[in-house]
Amino acid sequence: MALNVAAGTETLHAASFADSDAVQDLIVGVVHHIYTVLSTIVFTVSIGTAGDTFDLGIIGHDHHAGAGSNATTMIIAQVVAVAGQTFVFNDKFSMNGFGAAAYTEPLSTAAEGVTIAAQGGTLQRYVCEPLDGDVTLDMHVTYIDQNNA
Numbered sequence: 001m002a003l004n005v006a007a008g009t010e011t012l013h014a015a016s017f018a019d020s021d022a023v024q025d026l027i028v029g030v031v032h033h034i035y036t037v038l039s040t041i042v043f044t045v046s047i048g049t050a051g052d053t054f055d056l057g058i059i060g061h062d063h064h065a066g067a068g069s070n071a072t073t074m075i076i077a078q079v080v081a082v083a084g085q086t087f088v089f090n091d092k093f094s095m096n097g098f099g100a101a102a103y104t105e106p107l108s109t110a111a112e113g114v115t116i117a118a119q120g121g122t123l124q125r126y127v128c129e130p131l132d133g134d135v136t137l138d139m140h141v142t143y144i145d146q147n148n149a
Contacts, residue, residue, distance in 0.1 A: 007149045017139045019045060020128065026141040027126040029060075029097030031119050032149040037126060040089040041140045044081040048134025052081045055131060056089060060124030061099025064106045073127075081135050095124055 005011055017024050027035050040056060055078050062072035079087050100112070101120030107113065115121075128139050 005145075005147060007147055010144060010146045012142070013145055014140065014142045017128075017137075019136055020139060021130055021133070021136045023127055023129040024137075024139060025125050025127055026139065027095075027143060029095070029124040030147075030149075031098045032147070033097035034094055034146040034148065035097065035126070036092060036094045036144040036146070038090075038092060038142045038144065039140075040128070040142075042079070042087045042089075042128060043138040044083050044085055044087070045136040045138055046134070047081050047083045047136075048132055052130075052132035052135045054079055054081055054135055054137060055129045056127070057129065058095050058124060058126055060095070061121050062105075071122075073129075078131075081130070081132075081137070095126060097124060098122060099124055 015026065017026070026040065027037070029035070042054065055073070055075050057073045057075045059071060059073050062074070076093065077089055096116065096119050098119040099121035100115040101118055126141070128137060130137060
């Protein structure tokens with residue numbers, strides 16, 4: 001049976017990524033979608049030196065910084081990578097598929113808040129990024145996709 005992903009649906013998704021040593025998109029937003037991340041599991045395959053790190057973050061519009069801030073990385077977690085160990089991020093959070101339509105930042109009124117829900121801006125992504133060139137990671141993300149198109 002095919003999965004119904006039409007407007008008005010809510011579906012559970014899981015995605016896995018092996019041997020990543022660069023920025024890896026875990027979720028690529030779609031306009032009028034809301035994503036609720038349930039869990040992100042990151043296994044450190046290898047590191048270069050002790051103290052190497054990786055970030056989990058959302059790349060998207062910064063509602064504080066203003067114009068030209070459509071590719072800002074908002075860090076959710078920064079983790080020291082330890083070879084052979086697993087990091088589990090179980091804190092739930094939601095993100096829009098796209099950012100807000102233009103307004104004058106910072107966000108300060110209910111009317112501006114409505115533009116966030118309308119998602120008339122630019123693409124948002126949930127990413128895992130090794131911050132040191134010798135970090136290699138396996139990742140698995142589980143999330144709910146609410147299609148409000």
